[in-house]
Amino acid sequence: MILTVTPNPALDLTWRVDRLTPGATHRADAGAARSGGKGINVARVAHAQGASVLALTTAGGRTGVAFVADLGASGVPHRLVQVAAPTRQTVALVDEALGDTTIVNERGENPTDAEWAALFGEVVDALPSARVLVISGSLPPGAPGSFVPLLIGTAADAGVPVIVDTSGPALLRAADAGASVLKPNAAELVEATGIADPVEGARALLARGAGLVLLSRGAEGMLAVTAETVTHARLDAPLAGNPTGAGDAAVAACAALYADGVRDTETVLRRATAWSAAAVTMPLAGEISDDWSALEQRLVVTSTPREERP
Template identity: 75%
Template sequence: MILTVTPNPALDLTWHVERLVEGGTHRADAGVARAGGKGLNVARVAHAEGAEVLALTTAGGKVGEEFATELRASAVPHVLVPVAAETRRSIAIVDEARGDTTIINERGANPSDTEWATLFAEVVERVPTVSVLVVSGSVPPGAPESLVPMLLAVAKDAGVPVIVDTSGPALLRAADAGATVLKPNAAELSEATGIADPIQGARSLIARGTELVLLSLGADGMLAVTASDLVHARLDQPLAGNPTGAGDAGVAACAVLYADGVRDPEQILRRATAWSAAAVLTPLAGDISPRWTDLEQQLLLSHPDSESFRPDSESFRPDSESFRKDPS
């Protein structure tokens, strides 16, 4: 079973507009509200693809009630820890004309020490029965610095691999705590490590104790970086659509393969890239298109030299506009 932990969940609100104009007034059909946050998106995708999952997160306030109602309706197995603070919201506005998405994320509120202890106790109870732990998403402002390392320690003591998708100082703490897999994008990696070159940044995480870094490159696909290998996967041309949740789909693919005992970086990269691309073809985060099998067959894989590797697209640069937009 795959256990996902989402430290900072959100009620995801998605609207589609014909064209987004800065400072303008827009009309849209009724939006869609969905219980989200990266770990929940991972659980949704893995569950839809037949994996056994359990999603663990928090919920509070009026928004939390709507969040819980939608999650129950989704049929994704889950455990919600009640908290006093209001569950945050995340707003995605999809520009149909340009084929891109503008995202506004509320920062979220930090649960109390007692509430964190309850969530941690749930992890301690369940980790011995799972095959993979996924810790995914941001941590709320003010959260204990020890949160992510403590979650990893519980899993490591039980011999359970841990996949972490987070950003900022929490990304470095996860590497130092020995996360099995880390899944940043280039902007997150550069911000956390202070290293402009994404491959060198990924290798710095390996040096801290991580076995595998899956590095999202936006339109240029994804890299799998280990201590001894570098593998690049991409489609022959980018897909237009909604990239929200694409990175989460890649994490779901990695988790499903790890749960099945697969450890080959190339096989993991191939599936993660295909599921990420398939997520772009769907309107909501937490879904992937059934076309993923075809996309997987279309991928271009290479083992480039790390000193000379440079993708074709300008989006590879961590300060590029596409990386600032990429929420994966």
């Protein structure tokens, strides 16, 4: 089973406009509202691809009511911790003319100590059935810095590998705690490490204790950096579409393979890159195209030993 934890879930709102013009008034058809947050998206994708999943997260306030209703209708197995603070919202504005997306994310509100403890308790209860733990998404302002390392350490004690997709200080703490896989994007890596070179930034996370760094680079594909090699995968031609959720699809691919006992770096990178690309072609986060296997066949993959520069 893939166990996902989403510390800062969101009700994702998506509108599509003909052309997004700053300062202008826009009209759009009815938008889509969906339960989200990175860990929820990971669980959606993995569940749709036939993996056994359990999504753990929180919900609160009026937005939490809509969040819970949609998550229940999705069919994704889940457990919720009720919190006092309202579930945050995210807004994605898709520019149909340019084919790009503008995103505004609310930061979220910090749960109480008792609510954090309840979420941790749900993780502890579910770990005995888990083959891999995924910790995905941001943490709300004021969240305890110990939460992510505590989850990683608890999973390690249970012999469960941990994949973490987060940013800022939490990304560094996850590396220090020995996460099996870290999945930042290029901007998050620079923000966390202060290192502009992507390979050196990834190696800084490895030096802190991470096992593998999967680095999303948008249209340039994805890097898998280990202590021994740097492997690069990209499509033979870029795709147009909505990149929201592409990183979550990559994490879902990695989690599905890890749950099946697959650890080969190139295999993981190929599947993660293909699922990420397959997410770009879909209108909403948490979905991938059925054509992902064809996309995987289109990948150009190169590997460079540590002694050489990629």
